[in-house]
Amino acid sequence: MKCRFCAASIDESAPDTLFLDLGTAPPSNAFLAPAQLSAAESYLPLRLHTCPRCLLVQIDEIQPHERLFAPDYVYFSSYSRSWLEHARTFVEQATRELDLGGRNLVVEIASNDGYLLQYVAAKGIPCVGSEPTAGTAEAARAKGVDTIEAFFGERFARGFIAERGRADLVVANNVLAHVPDLNDFVAGIATVLAPGGVASVEFPHLLELVLQRQFDTVYHEHFSYFSLHVARAVFAAHGLCVHDVERLATHGGSLRLWASHADEARAESARLHDVLSMERAAGMLDLAWYGRFQHEAEGVKNDLLRFLLEQRQASRAVAGYGAAAKGNTLLNYAGVRRDLLPFVVDASPHKQGRYLPGSRIPVVAEARLLEARPDVVLILPWNLRAEIVEQLAYIRDWGGRFAVAVPRLDVF
Incomplete structure (x- = not known):
């Protein structure tokens, strides 16, 4: 297999690249209707490998988006009160710190059922969501959230800016792991982000996944698992500089990256260097760490x-x-x-x-x-x-x- 970031060859038979083998399982969100109980399910390999070059942890089986994120996809973010509060708090923080108002544009990638953008819209800030699953997109529109039903990538971003312009804030919560074409996705963020704009990207922290034994967060919809070191390298490859990071309690321990165009030379925060040092001290720069x-x-x-x-x-x-x-x-x-x-x-x-x-x-x-x-x-x-x-x-x-x-x- 080829690494989905750096394209290095990964020998799937080599024991030093195997991160986790959970055997086979059906896609974790492929819930069954009663009429489907008499039919067979598709069991797919659920194995993760570590790239020996860039240390990206990734699944070795790519499933079509249409299979994993069907129109009847059953995950709706708004059924968790704590997640709604997380979203509301973020919007308050971002609005205050970035001085967002009616002159700005906020774009959320994988905006689900409008759980976050509803708070942006309530402030009178123009916003648009990109959401590929029909049911959740429909739920977002019912809340008054402008939602485009499509997968996000560089092509989408180019079409979007031709019609709507660039975004002052791009939000991508718990979606970075879900994209098979990682480079296309991050290139899309760089494309849609306005000069002087910032991107906020949240994802579960691989260090916490290992320390807290959170193997159950591995499923077919998650193609990649990130340390800050690797995420920073991915963004840098597409002209984006991660200048700040927040450690969050969500999903058992997540990171929120703040990124901007690299040519804007923003100062890197002490928080960023603290997390990089933490990962280095834990051993995450050594391939052997991933084999345990x-x-x-x-x-x-x-x-x-x-x-x-x-x-x-x-x-x-x-x-x-x-x-x-x-x-x-x-x-x-x-x-x-x-x-x-x-x-x-x-x-x-x-x-x-x-x-x-x-x-x-x-x-x-x-x-x-x-x-x-x-x-x-x-x-x-x-x-x-x-x-x-x-x-x-x-x-x-x-x-x-x-x-x-x-x-x-x-x-x-």
Whole structure:
């Protein structure tokens, strides 16, 4: 295979380039309708390799966008209160620090259901979203958010500026990992960004993924996994300078990069150099560092299986909460099926009535918890742990407890 950034050859059979092998699984967001239960699912390799030249961690199997991000794609950002608050806070910060107003243009890439741009529009700041999935784009328009239903890249950016001009702020939250053509995507950001403008790009930090054993964030929709060193090199290759970075708690530990055109010579922040130093001290500039993660994933899997088997043997009922993609990775890698986890609750009506890919565990509304009164609720989207525990505090009325599997098994 060829590295999707530097085009170096990666020997898939070489043990020193293997980062993680989770076997095979269906795409994590390919939820099944009842009529599909009698049909076979496509199981695809789920392996990550590290480029020996640039150290980009990447999946070795490229699936067509149309397959992974179909019109009925079921992820809607607005069903998480904490994520909405994250977006609102960001808009307040960016508006204040960049002095944004009616004369400016904000573009968000992968704008989903308008979760963020709704706050920009409410301030009277012109904004446009680029969102490839029909259902989420429609939901954004229903909120009054101008949304173009298309994949983002350099060609899109050139067409966009011919019609609408360049953006003073480009926002790309949790999409950098989702693009197979990484160079085309970042070139598109450089193209659409106005002189003097800035781009804000958030993504899960690879260092935190490893330290917190977050292997379940690996799925087919994620083509790449980034350290700051690698992300900085990718942006530099397309004339963009990362001049600042913020460490965020979202998604188990993320980075928010602030980038601008390299010829504008902005000063690099102390925060940027602090994170670069942290990565260097951890060993992330050494290929050998990337070969130790498989053992951690196996530990999480084994602990979860042991726990679920113990609960069944003790006749204690376990239910799942949160039909998140990361949960599907975990359940499929561990081989968990309905005998160990009979149902998963989710707040999104777009997922309710469907079945998890691979495990085929039914997704139900929250009312099912009150009927079943399980002894344990296994929180699958561990990054929303605090929000979910607050929402479901009533399970303690019947002696119910919560559990998470990542970064390590915790029952509380």
